[in-house]
Amino acid sequence: MDLLTQGLLGGALALSLADSKKSRPAAVIGFTAAMLADADILIRSADDPLLNVEFHRHFTHSLIFIPLGALIAALILWPLVSKHLGFARIYGYALAGYATAGLLDACTSYGTHLLWPFSDERISWSIVAIVDPVFTLLLLIALILGMKSRKPRAARVGLALAGAYLLLGVWQHQTALQVARSLAAQRGHEVERILVKPTLGNLVLWRSVYESGGRFYVDAIRVGPGADRVYPGGSARRFVAGRDRPGLLPGSVLARDIERFDKLADGFVVADPGRDNVLTDVRYSMLPTTIAPLWGLDLRVDSSTRHANFVNYRDRPANAREQFVAMFLGRDLPE
Numbered sequence: 001m002d003l004l005t006q007g008l009l010g011g012a013l014a015l016s017l018a019d020s021k022k023s024r025p026a027a028v029i030g031f032t033a034a035m036l037a038d039a040d041i042l043i044r045s046a047d048d049p050l051l052n053v054e055f056h057r058h059f060t061h062s063l064i065f066i067p068l069g070a071l072i073a074a075l076i077l078w079p080l081v082s083k084h085l086g087f088a089r090i091y092g093y094a095l096a097g098y099a100t101a102g103l104l105d106a107c108t109s110y111g112t113h114l115l116w117p118f119s120d121e122r123i124s125w126s127i128v129a130i131v132d133p134v135f136t137l138l139l140l141i142a143l144i145l146g147m148k149s150r151k152p153r154a155a156r157v158g159l160a161l162a163g164a165y166l167l168l169g170v171w172q173h174q175t176a177l178q179v180a181r182s183l184a185a186q187r188g189h190e191v192e193r194i195l196v197k198p199t200l201g202n203l204v205l206w207r208s209v210y211e212s213g214g215r216f217y218v219d220a221i222r223v224g225p226g227a228d229r230v231y232p233g234g235s236a237r238r239f240v241a242g243r244d245r246p247g248l249l250p251g252s253v254l255a256r257d258i259e260r261f262d263k264l265a266d267g268f269v270v271a272d273p274g275r276d277n278v279l280t281d282v283r284y285s286m287l288p289t290t291i292a293p294l295w296g297l298d299l300r301v302d303s304s305t306r307h308a309n310f311v312n313y314r315d316r317p318a319n320a321r322e323q324f325v326a327m328f329l330g331r332d333l334p335e
Helices: 002-015 021-042 049-055 063-081 087-106 133-149 152-186 253-264 320-327
Strands: 193-198 205-212 213-222 229-239 268-272 278-281 297-298 309-312
Touching: 002 021, 002 087, 002 133, 002 152, 021 063, 021 087, 021 133, 021 152, 021 320, 049 253, 063 087, 133 152, 152 205, 152 213, 193 253, 205 320, 213 320, 229 268, 253 278, 253 297
Parallel strands: none
Antiparallel strands: 193 205, 205 213, 213 229, 268 278, 278 297, 297 309
16 A cells, blocks of 8 residues: 555554553554555665565564564654653554555555465455555544544554455455456356456546456456456567567576566566567556556676566556546446
């Protein structure tokens, strides 16, 4: 989730557990501790661009790291709030805040190493977008009212509403998944893998990606209010290194980078149809009906010892905003 929402959830939870006299410092501690987990974004290498992507939402977001992460947050904050709270309480509020980070990120579609080091699986429940203003606003109002009134009850109400919003995401996810499976069946496709994920900022419009016969099929699915509607999208052949890069040397730096990118994308990798020698993660795109990527792995290297470059793309299709709004509202797409 975005950094602000992470902090708001941690702050609201810590505030909800505090008494009225300690509500404000508790909220500050929880807010700060929840954001600390994303310090993994600082792990990077100028020579290996994939390193930063691999370690984002990694061990700092795992369940087993929560006590240590909370301890680090408490030690950082202790000099600032020791006049108001003892270390035990500081640690308790930091523990509450830090505990929310990995769990909230697992609710998105990107993937979080919740079970590290026991499992290297990236867990992604895909029930809320990485940025969702409704969810953020619920937490923001709850935190502001709780701090202003010094009443934990306001934070508890906000947390309950935020929890209800996530439950709505579970319902919408299951509905979109059923529609996507029905769509594949209508096409006569045998689904090998399938996922649905909410598009940016809402729980109404979803992106569906499924694999059948070695190809990925991408569609947009609008799920209520009103009738569900499908907007058919594009398709692309799944990338297979042995077939699509016949000259690739096994064990080379480039071969290992392709394997790492494939693991990060959970196997949802295609060759970019608009760029030569670029692999992309087909799970993400600017529009839910297109193959055009948000990021990719540029395979063009000038040395056998150099790593491939991880590149972000922000190319916006023509009238992208109008198309997105039309799909969100369940209308016909503009010409």
